[in-house]
Amino acid sequence: DQQVKQNSPSLSVQEGRISILNCDYTNSMFDYFLWYKKYPAEGPTFLISISSIKDKNEDGRFTVFLNKSAKHLSLHIVPSQPGDSAVYFCAASEGGGSQGNLIFGKGTKLSVKP
Amino acid sequence: EAGVAQSPRYKIIEKRQSVAFWCNPISGHATLYWYQQILGQGPKLLIQFQNNGVVDDSQLPKDRFSAERLKGVDSTLKIQPAKLEDSAVYLCASSSPSGGTDTTDTQYFGPGTRLTVL
Numbered sequence A: 001d002q003q004v005k006q007n008s009p010s011l012s013v014q015e016g017r018i019s020i021l022n023c024d025y026t027n028s029m030f031d032y033f034l035w036y037k038k039y040p041a042e043g044p045t046f047l048i049s050i051s052s053i054k055d056k057n058e059d060g061r062f063t064v065f066l067n068k069s070a071k072h073l074s075l076h077i078v079p080s081q082p083g084d085s086a087v088y089f090c091a092a093s094e095g096g097g098s099q100g101n102l103i104f105g106k107g108t109k110l111s112v113k114p
Numbered sequence B: 001e002a003g004v005a006q007s008p009r010y011k012i013i014e015k016r017q018s019v020a021f022w023c024n025p026i027s028g029h030a031t032l033y034w035y036q037q038i039l040g041q042g043p044k045l046l047i048q049f050q051n052n053g054v055v056d057d058s059q060l061p062k063d064r065f066s067a068e069r070l071k072g073v074d075s076t077l078k079i080q081p082a083k084l085e086d087s088a089v090y091l092c093a094s095s096s097p098s099g100g101t102d103t104t105d106t107q108y109f110g111p112g113t114r115l116t117v118l
Helices: none
Strands: A010-014 A019-025 A032-038 A045-051 A056-059 A062-067 A072-077 A086-093 A108-113 B005-007 B010-013 B019-024 B031-037 B044-050 B053-056 B065-068 B075-079 B088-095 B113-117
Touching (some): A019 A032, A019 A108, A045 A062, A072 A086, B010 B019, B019 B088, B031 B075, B044 B065, B044 B075
Antiparallel strands (some): A032 A045, A032 A086, A056 A062, A062 A072, B019 B075, B031 B088, B088 B113
């Protein structure tokens, strides 16, 4: 049973527009959430995270929103750039922050068209 | 700063053969992780070390998989014997320059080893 779900396998966006990647989770004990970006033939790279005590965290063009009641989080990229084209993984952990067992979703492939 | 190093990058073996993967974490990182990523899935944790001790190996198939981290630095992951369903990318990650006291320490991933079992 998947505890972290990314229901959109792919997303295509025009350069300069907003990209919104979504993630749902089922385990109410998750208290720390992360987004990783992965290019082909490379390992995942940490992008941004959020603790369950917050509902928003921003870092430059990247903002993560957390809706605990809906068990939903989203990653907003504004403006989108061609270099953002990659697979984005949502991950969650219970009790260990980013040190714990990260439960990953299946990923969403983002394509940003010039 | 050098990243997480893994070798080999690719490996093709026949089922029932043995295989070993090597990982060198970022210098000073106390925590080391091995993940398995099957095609189309997200990474799944196999084992987590803190220095040279095991923190979590609950998802490691111990009848065929083994891992060690001698001296708390490098680590090896072994599969013996391999099955077709072991075909995956094996990712190593490291974290905790603070020695595990800061739960916001990021996990840094290596490039992975792509294993194909025929």
